[in-house]
Amino acid sequence: MKRLVLTALILAMATPASAQMQATPIERPKMAEIPLYSAAAKDVDNEQWEHVSGRFGQVVIENTTVRNVTRPTITPYLPDPAKATGAGVVVAPGGAFMSLSMSSEGEEIARWLADQGIAAFVLKYRLNETPRDWKEYMKALGQRMAQASRNDIGAGLKEARATQDALAALALVRSRAKAFRIDPSRVGMIGFSAGAMTALNATLEGQGDARPAFIGYIYGPMAAVTVPADAPPMFNAIAMDDSLFKNQGFAIADAWRKARRPVELHAYERGDHGFGIGRPGTTSVGLLPQFTAWLRMHGLLGDRAVSSRP
Structure with a gap:
C-alpha cells in the first residue's frame, strides 16, 4: 500500500490501486509572477507545466502542476482594498520537492484568502530535477519516496533551496509591504505537505524577524522537532486517515506546546493526504475558515480578537 500512495505528494492526493492518472503538457499559465532573484545564466528556465487528471473512488482529480523549477517566483493575489486586513x-x-501542486494547493488557497481580505502570495520554489517523460518521472518519484519511507517518510524530503526561497519570499513581500497594503509584522506562511516542511524549515532556520510571523502547517510530517524559544504560532491540520503521516501521532504539535509556543491542532476524521481546500463530504472543508478564525483570534487580521465567551 505504501507504494500506491507515493504519488500523493506530487498529485496532492492519495491514490488507491484503481486510480488512473494522466498528465497533459500545457503552456506556462499567464501569471503576475515576481522573481525572487535576478536570473543567473546557469539557471536555465526549463519549467514543465502539466494538467494532471484522473479519478479515484468518487473523487475526480483536476490539477495544474509544474516541475523542474529553477527560477523561483511569487504570484500575488491581493484583496479588494476595501476589505484588506493588512495580513499577508x-x-x-506541496509535491515532494519534485513538483508543485499549483492549483489545488496554490491558486485555490490564495484566491480564498484574498477573498477574506488577506493578501496571498503563491511561492513557486526551486525543485529537484526530474525526467521530462511522465512515466519515467513517476518511477523516479516512487524510488525517492520509497527511500525516504524506509525510516521516516519525511526524513529524506528536505530541500535547502526551498527553505532559502521561502525566506527570500518573506523578505520580498515585507520589502513591498506598502505596495501590497500589508503590515510587514503580520506576514506568515501556510504550506501543504512538502510546502508545510518548507514553512517549518523557514521557521526553524530563519532568524528573528526573517521568520514567518505565523505558520499554517497542513498535512506535513508529524514527528517532533526542536522548537525555537521564539517560534511563531502554529496552526496544524491533518486528516486521521492521512496515507503518509497518520502513524506519527501529533508529536510536532506537542513539541510546540512543550516549548510554550501557541499551537492549534485540527485532526479531521477523514480527508486523507492532499485535501487542499478541503475534501468534499468531510469536515476538512473547514480548514481555511478555521485557519482564518485562528488568525483573527491572534489579532493578525487587524480587527479585534474573538471573544473568549462561548
Whole structure:
C-alpha cells in the first residue's frame, strides 16, 4: 500500500490501486509572477507545466502542476482594498520537492484568502530535477519516496533551496509591504505537505524577524522537532486517515506546546493526504475558515480578537 500512495505528494492526493492518472503538457499559465532573484545564466528556465487528471473512488482529480523549477517566483493575489486586513500569507504548495501542486494547493488557497481580505502570495520554489517523460518521472518519484519511507517518510524530503526561497519570499513581500497594503509584522506562511516542511524549515532556520510571523502547517510530517524559544504560532491540520503521516501521532504539535509556543491542532476524521481546500463530504472543508478564525483570534487580521465567551 505504501507504494500506491507515493504519488500523493506530487498529485496532492492519495491514490488507491484503481486510480488512473494522466498528465497533459500545457503552456506556462499567464501569471503576475515576481522573481525572487535576478536570473543567473546557469539557471536555465526549463519549467514543465502539466494538467494532471484522473479519478479515484468518487473523487475526480483536476490539477495544474509544474516541475523542474529553477527560477523561483511569487504570484500575488491581493484583496479588494476595501476589505484588506493588512495580513499577508506566503502559500507554499506541496509535491515532494519534485513538483508543485499549483492549483489545488496554490491558486485555490490564495484566491480564498484574498477573498477574506488577506493578501496571498503563491511561492513557486526551486525543485529537484526530474525526467521530462511522465512515466519515467513517476518511477523516479516512487524510488525517492520509497527511500525516504524506509525510516521516516519525511526524513529524506528536505530541500535547502526551498527553505532559502521561502525566506527570500518573506523578505520580498515585507520589502513591498506598502505596495501590497500589508503590515510587514503580520506576514506568515501556510504550506501543504512538502510546502508545510518548507514553512517549518523557514521557521526553524530563519532568524528573528526573517521568520514567518505565523505558520499554517497542513498535512506535513508529524514527528517532533526542536522548537525555537521564539517560534511563531502554529496552526496544524491533518486528516486521521492521512496515507503518509497518520502513524506519527501529533508529536510536532506537542513539541510546540512543550516549548510554550501557541499551537492549534485540527485532526479531521477523514480527508486523507492532499485535501487542499478541503475534501468534499468531510469536515476538512473547514480548514481555511478555521485557519482564518485562528488568525483573527491572534489579532493578525487587524480587527479585534474573538471573544473568549462561548
